[in-house]
């Protein structure tokens with residue numbers, strides 16, 4: 315296995331391939347890697363990603379964009395040091411609309427991205443998800459928890475695609491000796507989330523900014539724990555440079571109910587919105603909070619951006635989009 319903390323071809327600028335580079339997380343990762351001296355090749359089929367997220371990189375000679383579906387063969391003619399596999403629809407509304415593409419990118423797409431890493435002798439990182447824990451019966455969720463997923467429910471296409479993706483990633487590690495990393499990403503928020511992706515942060519913030527009713531699903535007693543995007547990306551970067559190949563949770567353990575979250579958004583925006591209740595979607599996890607002991611010990615990482623500060627940056631972004 316490659317040494318921790320060292321780029322495989324240390325003499326030159328490291329080359330990173332990012333699938334899903336035009337997405338919310340992929341584009342922030344692209345920015346961080348460019349800042350840290352990487353050359354970045356971004357791949358995206360723009361199904362849920364947007365060129366707006368990478369348009370500021372036009373003319374940057376260290377960045378190249380390939381518009382492609384990553385379930386097709388990935389042909390890259392240069393050496394590659396790191397493959398970061400971020401392509402996938404990621405909001406419940408998106409993967410309900412695109413169940414087959416979600417299953418394909420998690421399975422066939424992960425296979426292609428791993429094949430690329432193997433062919434290039436590159437290190438590989440899979441963007442997995444807290445959804446592998448399903449509607450968790452263990453709280454908070456440590457990496458050792460096997461999860462409680464409804465395979466045939468509406469979220470099954472995403473959850474099972476990512477569970478398969480983790481399994482094939484470890485198979486490539488064990489069988490082919492590819493240096494692999496798996497991050498389980500918990501709810502993350504920040505600029506470049508899509509206004510209409512249906513997730514709670516864009517939904518509540520846009521409703522609040524328009525003084526429209528805030529749609530809390532169910533009684534709003536279900537919990538989530540929100541991590542600001544810069545914290546998440548820093549944790550993922552450290553994970554890639556480390557030498558640990560089993561899954562690691564990255565997220566913010568500050569847990570709140572959706573009712574509390576709605577109130578926090580109303581306060582942060584100074585909105586006149588009131589809260590209304592809508593039916594709870596099927597299989598909506600009742601609670602979610604990462605156990606980040608592993609990330610703290612292995613990566614010396616913990617989130618540092620407080621909710622108030624993260625929200626104010628996110629709100630400022632959405633103000634420009636509404």
Ligand code: UDP
Nearest residue numbers: 406512513514515517529530531536572598
């Ligand atoms: N949610 C809500 N109102 C909305 C959108 C979402 O109350 O308009 C709730 C949703 O039911 C879930 C939580 O917010 O309990 C987080 O939903 P999201 O779609 O952001 O992602 P999830 O964590 O469920 O994957």
